[in-house]
Amino acid sequence: MTSLDHADIVRQTADLVAEHYVFPELGDKIATQLRAALAEGRYDAAGDAETLGRLVTEDLQSANDDRHLRLAFHETPVPTGKDAAAEQLMVTRAADSCAGVPRFELLDGAVALVELAPLLFPLRFSADSLTSVLTLAAQARALIVDLRANRGGDPYTVQFICSYLFDEPTHINTQYWREADAEEQAWTLPFVPGRRFGAEKPVYVLTSGTTFSGAEELTYDLQQLGRAVVVGERTGGGAHPRNGWTVHPHLEATIPVGRAINPTSGTNWEGTGVQPDIEVPAAEALERAHREALARLG
Incomplete structure (x- = not known):
């Protein structure tokens, strides 16, 4: 397993949330919470990428339980770049x-x-x-x-x-x-x-x-x-469409960048x-x- 730079991964994730999350004020709040948790040593004991992803995901979702907002673990290493992990997954699973x-x-x-x-x-x-x-x-x-x-x-x-x-x-x-x-x-x-x-x-x-x-x-x-x-x-x-950014060979920050508005109901199915x-x-x-x-x- 590739070595972990906890601070770099969490800071990248926080910056991406602040920049891209569909609800800007909430994105800033979540990013601030992540940086505070990092400074307090919450992630220091995470010995592998899967554990780190789980802990960060818990904190990302603590504000509004947005299930698209995650630090997702991928067992198979994924390329760098925006939506690179999703593209790799699509190629494999479409063929299957x-x-x-x-x-x-x-x-x-x-x-x-x-x-x-x-x-x-x-x-x-x-x-x-x-x-x-x-x-x-x-x-x-x-x-x-x-x-x-x-x-x-x-x-x-x-x-x-x-x-x-x-x-x-x-x-x-x-x-x-x-x-x-x-x-x-x-x-x-x-x-x-x-x-x-x-x-x-x-x-x-x-x-x-x-x-x-x-x-x-x-x-x-x-x-x-x-x-x-x-x-x-x-x-x-x-109900929030997302993009993903690779922040480690086994970790992808998935961040909602939009939200659905149904023309009939005027709302969507997020959370419900x-x-x-x-x-x-x-x-x-x-x-x-x-x-x-x-x-x-x-």
């Missing part, structure tokens, strides 16, 4: 999961099941897989999207998926970005490759307590617009998660959603 589409199945009653996991990969990885599976699913009478094992992903991929489920341009989300101090609206796309599922046929989204981040955005956007019925467990509660419309244990969600779909189809 057909770019985030590990399962398609046609269930009884012509109900299509599409599992999206472990992430909603950026479109440069996932566009072909998503186009293929969503075009295939468009021929079904109803659609079940399984996000129970999905830990997040790219908001532009959320936009792409939603575009298959509406017929007309639809405002699905708005992101506020600190760096630009501006809002960016996300609308369904006027054109998609392949065939749309459309706006009329039933859609169900399956969730678990570990469904997180971008997967929650997909769930929340569809739920707020009345386009999907959510079945399963309350989700993890992370997405409440399912039909709450059942995650293991029972597929069976329940299939039963609901068959009943609705008659």
Whole structure:
């Protein structure tokens, strides 16, 4: 394991939080707390990067329990630079999961099941897989999207998926970005490759307590617009898109740089998660959603 310079790692992390955290005043406060904890020797006993990451993460999240705000440990060394760790992870995990589409199945009653996991990969990885599976699913009478094992992903991929489920341009989300101090609206796309599922046929989204981040955005956007019925467990509660900076070969400071503003609710799912419309244990969600779909189809 690479040697640790505790002071350098914590100072880098504090500076990045102060510079980039979506809530500037809170970012300054958290950065001050980190520097004080460093001076008091809180991190001195951390003998490895994983322990240091855990301690710093506890302090980062102590102000508002923002689960995207972390000093994340990576067992495999990661390159330096902004989002280098995420890029390395994407390349590996996309190849292992057909770019985030590990399962398609046609269930009884012509109900299509599409599992999206472990992430909603950026479109440069996932566009072909998503186009293929969503075009295939468009021929079904109803659609079940399984996000129970999905830990997040790219908001532009959320936009792409939603575009298959509406017929007309639809405002699905708005992101506020600190760096630009501006809002960016996300609308369904006027054109998609392949065939749309459309706006009329039933859609169900399956969730678990570990469904997180971008997967929650997909769930929340569809739920707020009345386009999907959510079945399963309350989700993890992370609504702040993040960037990551490598501060040590095994440690990445992940910092929220924006926040979601849903055009229907005017808020988001940060800290609360997405409440399912039909709450059942995650293991029972597929069976329940299939039963609901068959009943609705008659």
